Amino acid sequence: MATAPSVSYSMTVRLEVPAGGTAVSQLTTVVESSGGHVTGLDVTASGHERLRIDVTVAATSTAHADEIVQKLRTIEGVTIGKVSDRTFLMHLGGKIEMSAKHPIRNRDDLSMIYTPGVARVCTQIAANPEDARRLTIKRNSVAVVTDGSAVLGLGNIGPKAALPVMEGKAALFKRFAGIDAWPLCLDTQDTDAIVEIVRAIAPGFAGINLEDISAPRCFEIEARLREALDIPVFHDDQHGTAIVVLAALHNALRVVGKDLGGVRVVMSGAGAAGTAILRLLLAAGVRDAVVADIHGVVHAGREDLADADGDAPLRWIADNTNPTGLTGTLKEAVVGADVFVGVSAPDVLDAEDVAAMAEGAIVFALANPDPEIDPAVARRTAAVVATGRSDFPNQINNVLVFPGVFRGLLDAQSRAVDERMMLAAARALADVVGPDELNPNYIVPSVFNEKVSGAVAGAVRDAVERSRAEAAETAETAETVASGEPAGNA
Numbered sequence: 001m002a003t004a005p006s007v008s009y010s011m012t013v014r015l016e017v018p019a020g021g022t023a024v025s026q027l028t029t030v031v032e033s034s035g036g037h038v039t040g041l042d043v044t045a046s047g048h049e050r051l052r053i054d055v056t057v058a059a060t061s062t063a064h065a066d067e068i069v070q071k072l073r074t075i076e077g078v079t080i081g082k083v084s085d086r087t088f089l090m091h092l093g094g095k096i097e098m099s100a101k102h103p104i105r106n107r108d109d110l111s112m113i114y115t116p117g118v119a120r121v122c123t124q125i126a127a128n129p130e131d132a133r134r135l136t137i138k139r140n141s142v143a144v145v146t147d148g149s150a151v152l153g154l155g156n157i158g159p160k161a162a163l164p165v166m167e168g169k170a171a172l173f174k175r176f177a178g179i180d181a182w183p184l185c186l187d188t189q190d191t192d193a194i195v196e197i198v199r200a201i202a203p204g205f206a207g208i209n210l211e212d213i214s215a216p217r218c219f220e221i222e223a224r225l226r227e228a229l230d231i232p233v234f235h236d237d238q239h240g241t242a243i244v245v246l247a248a249l250h251n252a253l254r255v256v257g258k259d260l261g262g263v264r265v266v267m268s269g270a271g272a273a274g275t276a277i278l279r280l281l282l283a284a285g286v287r288d289a290v291v292a293d294i295h296g297v298v299h300a301g302r303e304d305l306a307d308a309d310g311d312a313p314l315r316w317i318a319d320n321t322n323p324t325g326l327t328g329t330l331k332e333a334v335v336g337a338d339v340f341v342g343v344s345a346p347d348v349l350d351a352e353d354v355a356a357m358a359e360g361a362i363v364f365a366l367a368n369p370d371p372e373i374d375p376a377v378a379r380r381t382a383a384v385v386a387t388g389r390s391d392f393p394n395q396i397n398n399v400l401v402f403p404g405v406f407r408g409l410l411d412a413q414s415r416a417v418d419e420r421m422m423l424a425a426a427r428a429l430a431d432v433v434g435p436d437e438l439n440p441n442y443i444v445p446s447v448f449n450e451k452v453s454g455a456v457a458g459a460v461r462d463a464v465e466r467s468r469a470e471a472a473e474t475a476e477t478a479e480t481v482a483s484g485e486p487a488g489n490a
Contacts, residue, residue, distance in 0.1 A: 004391055005037040005058035007086075011065050012056045013072060014044070014081035019051050026075050031057050036068045056086070095167045096174070096183075133206065133413065142181045142207040142406055144169045145198055147189045150214035150237070150272075153368060159185035162212055169211060169236075169402075176453045177403030179410065181209070191217050195224045202229050206410050209402065210235040215272040216313060232409045232417040238276030240398035243405070243422050244444065245277050245341060245364060246284055247429035248396055251443035252384040256360035258338060264288040264358075266337040268330050268372055269344035270298060275313055277341060280426070282320060283419050289321045290337075292330035293344075299327050338362065342372035349373040355381045366396050384440045393441040400447055401425055404456025411457065412464035421463040428459035 017023035028038050040056035055072075059065035065085075073080055104110055111117050125131050133139040148162035166183030173181035182205075186197055198208060198221075208231065210222055218235055225233045234240075253260060265286055267274055270293040278289060291298045298305075298317045305315040326333055334340055334353050339362045342348065349372050354363060361382045365371035368388035375392045378385045386394035405425050409417060432445045432455050445452055 003060045005035070005060055006391065007039075007058055009059040009061055009065055010039065010056065010086040011059065011069075012040075012054050012084045012086060013069060014052065014054050014083070015072065016050050016052050016079045016081065017075075018077040019047065019049055021077065023075055023077050024051065024053070027053070027055055027072065027078075030071050030075060031055070031068055034068045034071050035060065035064065052081075091164055091167075095164075096170050132203070136204075137180060138204060138206050139413075140178070140180050140410060141205045142173060142179055142209050142410075143184050143198070143201065143205045144173075144181050144209045144211055145184045145186065145194075146211045147186050147194060147213055149189050149212065149217075151212045156189075156214065159187050166211060169209070172399050173403055173406065175403075176399065176447075177407040177457065179403065179406055189217075191220055194221055195228070198225055199228050202231060205231060206413075207231055207406050208233045209406065210237075212237065215275075218272050219275075219313065226416065230415045232406075232414050234402070234405065234409075234417050235272070235276075236398055236402050238272045239280075239417075239422055240402045240405070241273045241343070241366075241396070242276040242280040243401045243426045244396050244398060244429065245366075246280050246423070246426035247400075248364065248386055248394065248444045249281070249339065249341075249362070250426065250430040251433055251438055252339075252362045252386070254438060255440055255443065256362065256383050258360060260285045261287050263338035264290070264336070265339040265341060266330070266333045267291045268340070268342040268348055269293065270314060270317055271343070273343040273366075274341075275317070277343065278317065278321065280419070280422060284423060284426070288323055290326055290333050291317050291321055292333055296329050297326050297333050298322065299325060301327070340364065340372075342366055344372060346370035346372065349378075351377050351380060354378050357382070364396065384443060386443065394443050395447075396444070397447055400429055400444060400452055401456055404428075404453040405460050407453060407457035408460025409464065412461045412468075414464045418467065420467060421460045424459040424463040425456045428455045431455065 027041065031038050037058040038055060039058055042054045043051055044054050045052035057068055059068055069080065069083055072078060102109065102113060104113060121135050125135060144166045146159065146162045146166055148159040149156045151157050151162045151165055163183060163185050166185060170181035170183050173179040186194055188194060202208065208225060208229065210218065210233065213221060218238065222233055222235045253263065265281060265288065267278060267289065270291050274291065278291060281289060295304065298314055299322050300318045302318065305318055330348060331353050334349065335356045336358055338358045340357065341364045343366050346367055354361060354373065362384045363373065363378045363382040364386045365373050365375060365378060366388040371387050375385050375387050386396050388396050429444070429452065432449060432451050433442060
């Protein structure tokens, strides 16, 4: 699949050229003929004989950027100066910082913000622990926790190399939901140790966002932390992806005039994201789902349904999907399918596979950066196509939901996050796209749509309140029954 120049591989080249002649006009010609794209050309100094120019160029890769620089050197009279990678410049010194909310201008400010005045606040919280939400950063703080074992498409690169991603996540929390998020990169990949560390640091936070932890450990870590903590624990690689996929599918089905309960969904990928997507689709009303992994379709007759550790995510999939008992390969499974969702590997499908799907086919090829099928190829016969990439329409991007989900959880002071809240978030995200906006190339809103975070947060907050009210009603009924009074007199 041909790759277009991207701002991710953007560089600024400082060079000097003769003030006269054709050197300046040649700059753009050389870049464009090399497959790059000039996004800026600024004269930063001028003299009678020479010009100093900063040329900003988008390339397709680091090697491509180096190639463009070498070709610029061949222009007669050009002297290359500093070459700056704009992405690396943005990361110099990190992308986030802590700042105080109140100025510390004099002794009085110091006495109230720190000692001795702070002791009174500490005593208040010691006597009433719930006051920590009111009197500290806890009420608006989320820990972004990783062990660096499954970072983006890079794999197990460790906690230090994962930190730029966690910083970015924290920056997005602040930008889109006003939440203070703190990157915590743990130098261990031991499940018990991770659970214990997160349990120990939890008092300072109102929520835990697990990030880039490999499967199947991520399932156990999340489950144990949800059991141990009184704050919501959310593994974004699983649930954030699932929520956006469900929202996009709601709208894609509106485009093609089909119903969630009447379509056959085929999925490629049975890892963390795939399993979470499957669970949420089933909870939303999908009745016919088939999952394939590297070994083919998951079905009850497969002999590898339990892994070496005795855990059985594939067994759960086999027990809850594939109602017609399909076997064989992914390519065989997609024949006649209404929906394909891929969270697996590049190029597992081709044009013939998509053409063999049902009329009005929906293809979500989400492997990143190289999807399960070239989106341009899928679009030849599919009615709606989505990817995980930013250079195609309909990007399935977790930033659409995780800030709003946590904003809603924190505002409602929720102690947990459950399926009802995630379903509400998906529906709210889908509804941001109005009927007059909906089309095959616009099934999810832009991440910069100002309605997104508020809509998702409001839906989650309402779901928390409904769950809380139902729990209170159930408890009241149980108490009434235990007392022997008729339920109607409660």
